Amino acid sequence: MTWSLRLICSLLLAIMPAAPGVAADNKSAVYDDPAGAAKDSDFAVQGEYAHDLEVDGQTVKIGAQVIALGNGKFKAFAFPKGLPGEAKGELKKVVLEVKNTDAGIELSEKQTRAVVKDGVITIYDKASGNQGGQLTKVTRESPTLGAKPPVGAVILFDGKTNGFKDGEKKVTKDGLLMQGLTSTATFGDFTLHVEFRLPFQPGASGQGRGNSGVYMQGRYEVQVLDSFGLEGRDNECGGIYSVKAPDLNMCFPPLTWQTYDIDFTAARFDAAGRKSANARMTVKHNGVVIHKDVEVPKSTTAAPKGEGKDNGPIYIQDHGNPVRYRNIWLVEKK
Numbered sequence: 001m002t003w004s005l006r007l008i009c010s011l012l013l014a015i016m017p018a019a020p021g022v023a024a025d026n027k028s029a030v031y032d033d034p035a036g037a038a039k040d041s042d043f044a045v046q047g048e049y050a051h052d053l054e055v056d057g058q059t060v061k062i063g064a065q066v067i068a069l070g071n072g073k074f075k076a077f078a079f080p081k082g083l084p085g086e087a088k089g090e091l092k093k094v095v096l097e098v099k100n101t102d103a104g105i106e107l108s109e110k111q112t113r114a115v116v117k118d119g120v121i122t123i124y125d126k127a128s129g130n131q132g133g134q135l136t137k138v139t140r141e142s143p144t145l146g147a148k149p150p151v152g153a154v155i156l157f158d159g160k161t162n163g164f165k166d167g168e169k170k171v172t173k174d175g176l177l178m179q180g181l182t183s184t185a186t187f188g189d190f191t192l193h194v195e196f197r198l199p200f201q202p203g204a205s206g207q208g209r210g211n212s213g214v215y216m217q218g219r220y221e222v223q224v225l226d227s228f229g230l231e232g233r234d235n236e237c238g239g240i241y242s243v244k245a246p247d248l249n250m251c252f253p254p255l256t257w258q259t260y261d262i263d264f265t266a267a268r269f270d271a272a273g274r275k276s277a278n279a280r281m282t283v284k285h286n287g288v289v290i291h292k293d294v295e296v297p298k299s300t301t302a303a304p305k306g307e308g309k310d311n312g313p314i315y316i317q318d319h320g321n322p323v324r325y326r327n328i329w330l331v332e333k334k
Contacts, residue, residue, distance in 0.1 A: 217312025
């Protein structure tokens with residue numbers, strides 16, 4: 001069946017629990033690993049869904065995001081031209097209305113409906129009852145995930161080398177790095193690779209949901225936050241905190257490994273100590289450029305180190321949430 005863009009934009013989802021689990025009162029739950037989160041039925045429903053469908057005579061990758069809000073409640077969006085980072089041209093995002101019913105959680109619309117079950121969204125035409133296609137739950141992977149450091153790179157954490165002050169005290173039993181660390185070495189200009197995993201906190205919101213941050217020189221923060229399904233602001237994932245919002249919200253669902261690849265140029269100062277040029281950075285989030293050669297005119301909010309001509313450390317912020325890190329390395333620019 002060929003579906004019009006209008007129909008796809010206005011799909012109806014009836015979200016049913018995909019697996020038995022903790023459906024009641026998970027508002028305060030915090031899961032820092034997939035095994036723990038698997039006990040929560042909300043986690044099985046939340047995520048990204050995608051499939052190639054025929055739309056107005058052309059094959060396009062239809063996408064949807066379903067975000068858990070705790071206690072069996074969700075919000076959701078449709079992406080008629082593909083998920084963020086995959087859509088060709090301007091990203092189209094359609095907000096779907098959520099209603100709680102006896103049958104489950106529904107996102108209603110006039111012409112179409114879809115049912116989410118066992119990791120599949122099945123779309124139906126309401127008038128005819130005909131099935132129009134299926135979207136399968138997907139786990140996207142950053143193209144730079146697992147990137148190996150080149151010869152001469154400074155290894156900050158690889159499970160064996162730990163270049164952070166007292167870093168050995170901040171490693172989990174499964175060999176991941178916890179938040180709240182400052183590198184022993186300091187740096188000027190560099191490219192940095194970081195891999196991070198956000199916790200699943202279905203009942204938390206805003207700055208209380210998977211909050212951390214990676215600071216260049218201890219001065220300039222690229223925010224780390226569970227911003228899956230949010231607007232993409234300067235205090236959300238990928239934002240240069242208090243300076244610039246990301247060009248695109250590329251945040252994957254919580255407990256999915258994600259990457260930052262950051263090209264950083266430090267601020268310049270003259271012999272008298274006066275700043276002659278601001279810091280600049282280009283940031284890739286999950287392989288997509290979200291900041292291109294952006295000027296950073298000041299040290300960002302809550303930075304442990306103010307601006308200055310001296311080099312500075314890599315600082316990973318602790319904001320009280322169990323964000324996990326691995327495979328952190330950088331290459332200094334000569």
